[in-house]
């Protein structure tokens with residue numbers, strides 16, 4: 070939890086609750102390898118969906134739907150889409166990383182308790198595009214907020230989430246009967262897990278490292294190099310925690 074020399078304002082959470090929020094954020098993982106075969110109780114799934122449904126959305130549009138996918142044959146078909154998409158993606162990966170890419174476990178479609186496709190209905194408030202007249206893509210961003218709410222709530226519930234984006238969008242839409250004006254935003258593997266890894270899988274496997282946050286902070290304009298004291302404080306906060 071960030072250290073502060075100032076007293077907390079009255080409307081801040083009490084210490085334990087604040088710590089729990091940061092704990093969910095810092096220990097959330099994308100899970101592919103550690104799903105257990107346990108079923109997921111409807112009560113838990115209901116809480117996750119409620120958390121998603123309380124995400125912010127442009128113009129309070131709430132453009133999301135949640136397709137719960139349990140059927141084994143349908144999931145196997147999605148996995149086939151993944152395998153095909155992964156082969157198509159491979160040539161775009163730098164030659165020296167292709168062997169590592171092939172070894173990475175990048176989905177848990179069939180092993181997880183269930184799959185969840187979170188979609189964005191691009192026509193939901195077509196006649197009143199509050200906040201979307203200049204920026205029509207804001208409905209997509211809103212749906213991503215719902216995904217993140219669900220992801221964090223899932224961590225608090227001890228439920229793993231793995232996002233599978235290596236899929237051909239049109240083929241996925243056909244498989245799930247998603248209409249033309251609805252975009253599939255996230256295809257998620259959801260379920261109880263044996264563990265939450267301490268680090269991102271892609272970090273542990275040597276694919277990438279977390280970028281140093283101070284180097285990503287700019288001041289006033291893109292590339293602006295001020296905010297030295299903020300950057301030092303950020304570096305100190307980051308020192309107190311791993312990954």
Ligand SMILES: Cc1cc2nc3c(=O)[nH]c(=O)nc-3n(C[C@H](O)[C@H](O)[C@H](O)COP(=O)(O)O)c2cc1C
Nearest residue numbers: 097098099101174175176232233234235269270271
């Ligand atoms: C939009 C999005 C798409 C992703 N797609 C995949 C995917 O197809 N397969 C996969 O294994 N992980 C996928 N991930 C998970 C990332 O690899 C993961 O978030 C990142 O490596 C950091 O790890 P962490 O989430 O455990 O912190 C995706 C994450 C996001 C946000």
